[in-house]
Amino acid sequence: MSHKIFSHIPPIEYKGANNKDPMAFNFYEAEREIYGKTMRDHLRFSVCYWHSFNWLGNDVFGDGAFHRPWLTGENDHQDALHKLDAAFDFFERLGASFFCFHDVDIAARANSVKELTENIKKISEPLAKKMLDTDIKLLWGTANLFSHPRYMAGAATNPNPEIFKCAAAQVHCMLETTHQLNGENYVLWGGREGYDTLLNTDIKQELEQLARFLSLVVEHKHKIGFKGTLLIEPKPHEPTKHQYDRDVATVVAFLERYDLQEEIKLNIEANHATMAGSSFEHEVANAFALDAFGSIDINRGDPQNGWDTDQFHNDPKEIALVMRHILLNGGMKNGGFNFDAKLRRQSIDADDLFIAHIGGIDNLARGLINGVKLIEEKVLNDFLEKRYQDWFSEEGQRILSGELSLEELSKFAQDPEPTSGKQEFLENYVNRIIG
Ligand code: XUL
Ligand code: CO
Numbered sequence: 445m446s447h448k449i450f451s452h453i454p455p456i457e458y459k460g461a462n463n464k465d466p467m468a469f470n471f472y473e474a475e476r477e478i479y480g481k482t483m484r485d486h487l488r489f490s491v492c493y494w495h496s497f498n499w500l501g502n503d504v505f506g507d508g509a510f511h512r513p514w515l516t517g518e519n520d521h522q523d524a525l526h527k528l529d530a531a532f533d534f535f536e537r538l539g540a541s542f543f544c545f546h547d548v549d550i551a552a553r554a555n556s557v558k559e560l561t562e563n564i565k566k567i568s569e570p571l572a573k574k575m576l577d578t579d580i581k582l583l584w585g586t587a588n589l590f591s592h593p594r595y596m597a598g599a600a601t602n603p604n605p606e607i608f609k610c611a612a613a614q615v616h617c618m619l620e621t622t623h624q625l626n627g628e629n630y631v632l633w634g635g636r637e638g639y640d641t642l643l644n645t646d647i648k649q650e651l652e653q654l655a656r657f658l659s660l661v662v663e664h665k666h667k668i669g670f671k672g673t674l675l676i677e678p679k680p681h682e683p684t685k686h687q688y689d690r691d692v693a694t695v696v697a698f699l700e701r702y703d704l705q706e707e708i709k710l711n712i713e714a715n716h717a718t719m720a721g722s723s724f725e726h727e728v729a730n731a732f733a734l735d736a737f738g739s740i741d742i743n744r745g746d747p748q749n750g751w752d753t754d755q756f757h758n759d760p761k762e763i764a765l766v767m768r769h770i771l772l773n774g775g776m777k778n779g780g781f782n783f784d785a786k787l788r789r790q791s792i793d794a795d796d797l798f799i800a801h802i803g804g805i806d807n808l809a810r811g812l813i814n815g816v817k818l819i820e821e822k823v824l825n826d827f828l829e830k831r832y833q834d835w836f837s838e839e840g841q842r843i844l845s846g847e848l849s850l851e852e853l854s855k856f857a858q859d860p861e862p863t864s865g866k867q868e869f870l871e872n873y874v875n876r877i878i879g
Contacts, residue, residue, distance in 0.1 A: 488780030590635025739779030763811025
């Protein structure tokens with residue numbers, strides 16, 4: 445059949461660090477054990493449907509450039525079935541254990557929310573069968589609340605409650621579908637929950653609507669007994685000029701204000717972190733510090749431009765630093781590394797989709813190995829322990845527990861000897877470990 449565009453590609457294997465075959469792994473050894481867990485279970489990487497199977501390579505200046513025989517323009521149920529075949533063929537050859545999708549990625553095109561719900565129901569059965577046959581699991585499901593023009597002024601934050609109802613219908617359907625498919629998480633990216641101008645926007649009103657929407661989702665999750673984690677995916681802007689889910693700290697403060705912090709955790713996307721003017725490492729470390737870490741969308745931007753280029757991540761040092769935080773916090777739980785990443789528009793060969801994911805997976809595996817080295821050698825942890833040790837003295841603990849007032853502290857204040865922060869020493873050390 446015409447959709448078998450990957451049939452010439454053999455399953456991707458590990459061939460060792462010196463391997464020169466671009467269609468093989470140099471670092472990712474699925475069954476290799478690290479800290480009592482296989483690499484596969486550490487990384488829990490996932491392929492995303494939208495960039496890899498639902499996108500032709502079109503951008504704001506030009507049309508699709510890719511050969512995707514299942515995207516015929518008809519976008520009917522037959523196309524959805526062809527896409528399903530192609531996607532699972534790809535997942536299997538790559539050795540992926542997880543995938544993610546939006547409602548509109550998987551189903552035939554619909555003209556109304558009602559039709560979309562019907563189309564999702566129609567594709568759910570063959571999808572469930574594919575998952576059973578291949579043992580490939582759903583890392584998370586989500587609803588696309590941003591592409592259809594009805595959402596131009598937001599979904600939950602729309603000034604029109606009719607649109608709020610449409611969003612509710614889509615999430616209702618996708619939450620139940622994710623539950624039926626044993627999805628491990630459910631993601632809510634606030635695609636257009638924000639504004640383009642304050643001249644037509646009431647922030648307070650919109651935040652109340654958003655909180656109400658999220659509370660409804662939490663309520664329904666419990667009603668149907670979905671055990672997966674609900675995740676918000678922070679992003680500062682694009683498509684709107686200001687998105688309410690700006691970054692980790694903003695989202696956590698919002699969740700706390702509406703008493704949702706126990707119910708909703710975060711899906712941190714690397715490229716969104718840099719768009720927010722932070723680093724990917726900062727957002728991950730902050731999520732752990734605020735007890736809000738859930739999962740990761742792994743990609744990167746381009747340092748020369750500020751938008752969401754969603755490129756495959758290829759900086760082993762950054763991954764090693766991120767892995768260190770994940771490992772120190774007990775490793776990935778039901779989250780994973782979802783490749784929310786897309787090919788460059790000129791990468792038109794069938795093997796380009798493999799090469800991109802192979803590089804991304806190898807980068808994660810290498811980061812995992814180096815993250816372990818950074819922990820095992822203890823240099824960073826010993827340094828941190830020493831740096832904060834005085835807080836664990838009797839006096840330090842009395843300050844933290846609130847026993848000492850500002851007045852009492854001011855009586856004993858005296859300038860200590862300054863100590864070095866040793867940043868260059870630490871940076872040189874990390875560079876040496878990464879090699
Ligand atoms: C958009 C983005 C989305 C979410 C899912 O920037 O990252 O693809 O991951 O809606
Ligand atoms: Co994402």
